[in-house]
Amino acid sequence: xxxxxxxxxxxxxxxxxxxxxxxxxxxxxxxxxxxxxxxxxxxxxxxxxxxxxxxxxxxxxxxxxxxxxxxxxxxxxxxxxxxxxxxxxxxxxxxxxxxxxxxxxxxxxxxxxxxxxxxxxxxxxxxxxxxxxxxxxxxxxxxxxxxxxxxxxxxxxxxxxxxxxxxxxxxxxxxxxxxxxxxxxxxxxxxxxxxxxxxxxxxxxxxxxxxxxxxxxxxxxxxxxxxxxxxxxxxxxxxxxxxxxxxxxxxxxxxxxxxxxxxxxxxxxxxxxxxxxxxxxxxxxxxxxxxxxxxxxxxxxxxxxxxxxxxxxxxxxxxxxxxxxxxxxxxxxxxxxxxxxxxxxxxxxxxxxxxxxxxxxxxxxxxxxxxxxxxxxxxxxxxxxxxxxxxxxxxxxxxxxxxxxxxxxxxxxx
Numbered sequence: 001x002x003x004x005x006x007x008x009x010x011x012x013x014x015x016x017x018x019x020x021x022x023x024x025x026x027x028x029x030x031x032x033x034x035x036x037x038x039x040x041x042x043x044x045x046x047x048x049x050x051x052x053x054x055x056x057x058x059x060x061x062x063x064x065x066x067x068x069x070x071x072x073x074x075x076x077x078x079x080x081x082x083x084x085x086x087x088x089x090x091x092x093x094x095x096x097x098x099x100x101x102x103x104x105x106x107x108x109x110x111x112x113x114x115x116x117x118x119x120x121x122x123x124x125x126x127x128x129x130x131x132x133x134x135x136x137x138x139x140x141x142x143x144x145x146x147x148x149x150x151x152x153x154x155x156x157x158x159x160x161x162x163x164x165x166x167x168x169x170x171x172x173x174x175x176x177x178x179x180x181x182x183x184x185x186x187x188x189x190x191x192x193x194x195x196x197x198x199x200x201x202x203x204x205x206x207x208x209x210x211x212x213x214x215x216x217x218x219x220x221x222x223x224x225x226x227x228x229x230x231x232x233x234x235x236x237x238x239x240x241x242x243x244x245x246x247x248x249x250x251x252x253x254x255x256x257x258x259x260x261x262x263x264x265x266x267x268x269x270x271x272x273x274x275x276x277x278x279x280x281x282x283x284x285x286x287x288x289x290x291x292x293x294x295x296x297x298x299x300x301x302x303x304x305x306x307x308x309x310x311x312x313x314x315x316x317x318x319x320x321x322x323x324x325x326x327x328x329x330x331x332x333x334x335x336x337x338x339x340x341x342x343x344x345x346x347x348x349x350x351x352x353x354x355x356x357x358x359x360x361x362x363x364x365x366x367x368x369x370x371x372x373x374x375x376x377x378x379x380x381x382x383x384x385x386x387x388x389x390x391x392x393x394x395x396x397x398x399x400x401x402x403x404x405x406x407x408x409x410x411x412x413x414x
Contacts, residue, residue: 036077036337037337041082043082043327044084045320046095046099047086048116051089052216054241055275060311060317061137064317064320067321068320068328069083076328076331086098088119090116096123098123099122099123099130100130111133113137114134115316117139121139124148124153127150127153132339136154137323140163140188140192141191142161143408146407147409153365154366155366156322156367157316157319158288158315159366161402162371166373166395167265167266168195168200177200177233178208179196179205179236180236181238182210182236183239184243185212193238196238196264209230213239217243220250233260234261235256235261236266237265244267245275248281269315270291270386271311278376278377286376287372288371289319289372290318293387297353319355321355325353326346326351330345363404364407364412365411368397370397371397371400371401372393373394
């Protein structure tokens with residue numbers, strides 16, 4: 001009852017928050033769960049449930065988390081495992097306040113995803129202060145494993161360095177050697193523009209300019225006109241979710257691509273391509289950390305996910321499942337949910353599942369795994385609604401992600 005009342009109080013204190021899963025907290029702890037704090041393992045997910053990233057994280061990520069808990073058996077060390085979800089509304093103050101309340105009074109043991117980079121950075125500060133595990137699948141800012149790295153944080157699915165090092169590099173090599181950036185004006189977009197711009201310049205290209213765009217902008221006309229007027233061969237979209245799809249749709253309406261310029265979507269999810277359609281996206285190069293049709297394992301898991309959610313998973317949603325399983329296996333291995341012991345086990349144990357083979361967590365918190373460069377198929381080459389990508393290259397993790405020699409993480413020994 002105490003937890004149920006707490007949830008209600010927090011819902012009032014933090015308006016608009018979608019607080020889910022706490023009702024199950026009234027269950028009595030299992031008799032043999034003494035090594036688990038308060039007899040329940042609670043996993044928190046701070047997601048965008050209704051905003052511009054709801055389609056690429058949101059309910060789909062929550063579903064993946066619950067699917068993982070069910071597949072694990074619903075318990076670890078005899079204690080029930082609960083999933084708690086909140087909508088941070090893309091506001092860092094709400095993300096920080098929720099994380100603090102979860103850790104201080106709601107018995108949340110770990111936060112296993114935070115959608116968007118600014119909110120992730122805010123929640124990461126709280127997790128570090130409270131000495132609680134926090135893992136990221138939705139956000140992309142590479143600073144999460146650089147200046148903002150910590151002993152309790154892990155960056156799982158992708159980051160801006162890997163996206164730039166794959167998509168931007170391939171685009172420049174294909175002749176797109178002059179760029180103009182349309183950038184989401186917050187941590188993720190800024191990091192992505194910086195990393196992609198560095199790749200362009202390092203490979204003989206030029207950055208002719210850029211424009212910063214507020215998050216969740218509906219009208220991109222003035223920004224696209226600036227891109228069109230720049231004369232750049234490539235318009236780099238350093239944004240994500242609804243911002244990306246809106247920009248691509250409006251670029252087509254403005255005749256930007258018909259005029260000879262190419263779009264480079266630096267973070268494009270499969271759900272974005274499905275929503276826009278192959279006619280609008282055909283030929284686009286993009287980078288993902290996962291694709292449902294890579295092999296028998298990815299197809300098998302994705303089919304089960306589709307039956308539950310009604311769409312194929314993207315790399316962040318599949319990453320949530322992988323993260324939950326890895327965390328619960330670590331708790332099982334060390335016999336406790338104590339942060340230091342669990343983090344040690346997570347770092348020592350390879351990630352070997354449908355999501356990643358031979359993955360590993362480095363000292364900066366980066367989970368190293370293969371990334372994939374895809375080309376979006378032409379409509380006539382697709383065999384079904386979700387048959388969207390052609391694999392161009394598999395990029396080994398050591399090449400895809402920032403090398404430790406370039407790390408700005410204070411935990412890295414040089």
